[in-house]
Amino acid sequence: MSGNTITSTAAEATRTAPGAASRRTSLALSGAVRELDLRRGEFELAVQLGYVRTVPGETGGRRVTRAELDRVRGEEDFPDSLRKRVEVMGTRDGAALMGVSPARFTRFARLGLIVPVKWYLNRYQAVVWLYLAEELRQFATGEANAPLLAGRTPQGLRDQLDGGLDLRPRNWRGRHLGFRLRETDDLWAKAAVVASHLDPAQVEETVRDPYERAELYRLRPTQAVPGSPDSPAARIAARITTADDDDEIGWLRADLAQAVVEARRYRPAPGAPSAQPAGPPGGVSARQEPPMRADPTSSRGMFGWLRRGSS
Known part of the structure; x- marks a missing residue:
């Protein structure tokens, strides 16, 4: 009698808590x-x-x-x-690990030769970039990099630095985009990740339907930054997280357009009509599909794009 009671109680508990097995595993x-x-x-x-x-x-x-x-x-x-x-290092420790001066290390980063993986604002509102120690070790031990580590920076690279080149924000965005895309399987959420690196005006030009834009903004990931939305910290964060050159913006807009087309096939945005008229050139609609592009999260796609930015 007691055995039957125990079995019945366990079965009832399973029926009333369908997610219990999942939580146990x-x-x-x-x-x-x-x-x-x-x-x-x-x-x-x-x-x-x-x-x-x-x-x-x-x-x-x-x-x-x-x-x-x-x-x-x-x-x-x-x-x-x-x-x-997963060990990360800032400029000073990274330079010591690679056996170069902090100034040379910073030049490597600005040229896109080493790619930051994280950043934060210190108490002086200065951006502190962090790099994977494992990648710094690989760079420092790479035979092809020996001339850069000890010799004079080539003139072509010096000219780019003198012109103000700094690929750290762009390279971080590219890396962060890949991280975010891997965090979700929802196609609208993936599109929102791409949109999060574009200015709202560019999102509006690319995605014409207001319901679809609302869904992108609803799912848009945010960068945790202390202070109010109009604070200096928030403005710095916006500069880092938002694409700021024509090549990168064009890449992201094309990927956003394609991502919205795929998300719409998966399910319409809440409130959006099932079929929409074609929008003006440059926008995305149900009848206007942009050409397929390489996956920006693949090593050939995204990091090829990043390397092109340093050439």
Whole structure:
């Protein structure tokens, strides 16, 4: 009698809590941080770089399966090996690691030879760029880079620097775009990621339907910056996160147009009619589809674009 009662109670609990099994086999991100013995920033970077894989949660957000936690914990020399892969450095420490002066290190970064992975504002409202230590080691030990590390900067590169070239914001945007696109499987959310790096006026010119723009703005990821929207910090963040040259803007607008076409096929934006008239040239509509472009998150697409910016 008691065995039947226990079985019945367990079955009833499963019926009343359909997500219980999923919660038992996966953890919220905060729980995964503790399980992997990482700092929050280390964990976030490990997810962005693909070292820790996440899955969509039943009620939104992302989770980490216990199988994935076991896989990561089973790696050799865990957690030190994972911490080494997500270690970041600023200019001074990065220059010391590479055996160059901070000024030379900054020149490398401005030329796009090394790509920042994060940034923040210090108490003086100055931008502090952070780089993956592992990538700096690879650059420093690369045979082809030896002349840059010890010799005089080539004249062509010096001319670009004298002209004010600084690819750090653009390269960070390209890298961040790839991170964000991998965080979601929702096609409208992917389109919103692309739109987040464009000025609102450019989004309006590219996406003519107001309902679709509203969906993009609703799903638009935000950069956490202290202070009010009109604060100096917010203005600096806007300059870093928003595309600012014609080549990059054109790339993003074409990708946004294609992303909206694909998202519309998946599902219409809330409130939008199922079929829309063609908009003016340069906009995207149900009857006007831009040509396919290379995936900006692939190494050949996005980072090829970034390298072209340093040529």
